[in-house]
Amino acid sequence: MAQAGVLLTKEPAPQAVPAPDLPVKVYEMALNAGPDSSSGLATAGFRTAKYLPAEWYQSNDDLYHKASTGCEQGERGRAEAKELAERAAATAQRTQRDSTASLGQRLRDIHFWKAELQKEIEELDAETGLLAAQKLRLERALDATEVPYAIATDNLQCRERRQPPDLVSDEVERELLKEAELIRNIQELLKRTLMQAGNQMRLNRDHKEVCEMDWSDKIETYNIDDKCGRYSNQSTNIQFHPSSVKFEESASTPETWAKFSHDNIYTAEREKLASINLRALIDNILHDVSEDLRMQCAAVNEAFAKRCEELDDAKHKLEHHLKKILKEIGDQEANIAALKQAIKDKEAPMKVAQTRLYDRSFRPNVELCRDEAQFRLTGEVEELTESIESLKKKLLESEQSLRNLEDTRMNLEKEIAVKTNSIFIDRQKCMVHRTHYPVVLKLAGYQ
Numbered sequence: 001m002a003q004a005g006v007l008l009t010k011e012p013a014p015q016a017v018p019a020p021d022l023p024v025k026v027y028e029m030a031l032n033a034g035p036d037s038s039s040g041l042a043t044a045g046f047r048t049a050k051y052l053p054a055e056w057y058q059s060n061d062d063l064y065h066k067a068s069t070g071c072e073q074g075e076r077g078r079a080e081a082k083e084l085a086e087r088a089a090a091t092a093q094r095t096q097r098d099s100t101a102s103l104g105q106r107l108r109d110i111h112f113w114k115a116e117l118q119k120e121i122e123e124l125d126a127e128t129g130l131l132a133a134q135k136l137r138l139e140r141a142l143d144a145t146e147v148p149y150a151i152a153t154d155n156l157q158c159r160e161r162r163q164p165p166d167l168v169s170d171e172v173e174r175e176l177l178k179e180a181e182l183i184r185n186i187q188e189l190l191k192r193t194l195m196q197a198g199n200q201m202r203l204n205r206d207h208k209e210v211c212e213m214d215w216s217d218k219i220e221t222y223n224i225d226d227k228c229g230r231y232s233n234q235s236t237n238i239q240f241h242p243s244s245v246k247f248e249e250s251a252s253t254p255e256t257w258a259k260f261s262h263d264n265i266y267t268a269e270r271e272k273l274a275s276i277n278l279r280a281l282i283d284n285i286l287h288d289v290s291e292d293l294r295m296q297c298a299a300v301n302e303a304f305a306k307r308c309e310e311l312d313d314a315k316h317k318l319e320h321h322l323k324k325i326l327k328e329i330g331d332q333e334a335n336i337a338a339l340k341q342a343i344k345d346k347e348a349p350m351k352v353a354q355t356r357l358y359d360r361s362f363r364p365n366v367e368l369c370r371d372e373a374q375f376r377l378t379g380e381v382e383e384l385t386e387s388i389e390s391l392k393k394k395l396l397e398s399e400q401s402l403r404n405l406e407d408t409r410m411n412l413e414k415e416i417a418v419k420t421n422s423i424f425i426d427r428q429k430c431m432v433h434r435t436h437y438p439v440v441l442k443l444a445g446y447q
Contacts, residue, residue, distance in 0.1 A: 113261045134282045145187050149184070161421075178296065190285075204275055289444075322416065
């Protein structure tokens with residue numbers, strides 16, 4: 001066999017003269033027609049298997065020529081076989097070297113895509129972890145909204161226990177209804193975002209699984225091609241596999257092979273970008289939600305404070321008017337007592353005047369005169385009667401005024417009690433309950 005390093009640049013020189021170039025010797029057969037010829041009938045019985053000397057020589061020369069030609073052809077065949085073997089050895093060595101180089105290039109390609117897939121898997125896994133943390137924040141924020149909603153509904157229910165006329169649809173109630181509606185809308189938004197985050201995490205895991213399967217195939221293929229690249233003519237684990245020299249119908253082309261991994265990475269990158277955008281959206285949503293809730297809480301607290309000030313002011317004015325009414329009631333009671341005493345004081349003068357008139361009605365005869373004294377006594381009685389009637393009328397008016405003052409006092413006391421109850425509900429019940437409102441960090445899902 002020719003060595004691998006020897007290259008044949010031209011045909012080797014022949015080791016002998018080619019058979020066609022040798023001169024052909026023509027032998028003329030002599031006819032035996034003499035007396036010793038075997039053509040005679042007398043020697044016919046002795047001529048059966050015998051040749052002439054010339055035929056014998058001709059036969060030997062033919063054998064010599066055939067042997068010489070065979071040697072020359074064999075030598076030429078050996079030279080051609082040696083040249084073919086050397087050429088086949090060189091071709092085998094070259095093709096093996098080219099195949100090894102192709103396997104090396106293939107290994108580099110596989111390593112490149114394997115590294116890209118591994119990088120994408122790690123990044124997608126990290127992104128899924130970050131999205132899971134944001135999803136946890138959403139769940140915490142959703143749970144945290146239960147406390148503000150319970151506070152708002154409890155405030156509304158507590159304020160339903162106010163008594164008329166304080167049972168009004170005031171600014172506090174409008175702000176509380178707005179707060180409850182805001183919390184319900186926020187809860188719906190957080191639930192939708194939670195569902196979106198769950199779907200995105202599922203997509204991330206699905207595409208990560210696709211990349212992992214591709215990466216696993218790349219690992220297996222890399223190990224196979226690496227083992228194939230290490231095979232040599234001296235390897236002990238090589239053998240014939242005639243059926244392997246064919247292309248599978250389902251085999252991919254280098255273009256489709258690279259496109260498959262490229263598409264997997266592109267899809268994973270797209271989902272990773274969608275996950276990053278969703279995380280940013282969740283962060284903005286949680287920030288806006290916490291700010292909106294705290295702002296609405298501040299608006300409700302401000303409305304409560306303002307309403308409590310109005311109630312305090314109304315209560316103070318009612319108490320002030322109650323004091324005046326109570327003083328007026330006392331004065332009116334004293335006035336009524338004075339009027340009664342004045343009426344009673346008129347009884348004695350009335351008795352005196354009427355007794356005088358009665359006694360003078362018994363004067364005899366002409367003495368029953370309508371004198372000045374009689375007119376005066378009659379006028380006194382009339383004046384006293386008029387005074388008593390005026391006093392009684394004033395007494396009735398004063399008693400009615402006293403009753404009105406008492407009714408006003410009762411109304412004022414009832415209204416003060418109503419205001420006290422409203423202040424207790426708004427300040428001691430609602431505002432104290434609102435001190436348990438979650439802080440911004442909890443509403444943002446950090447706690």
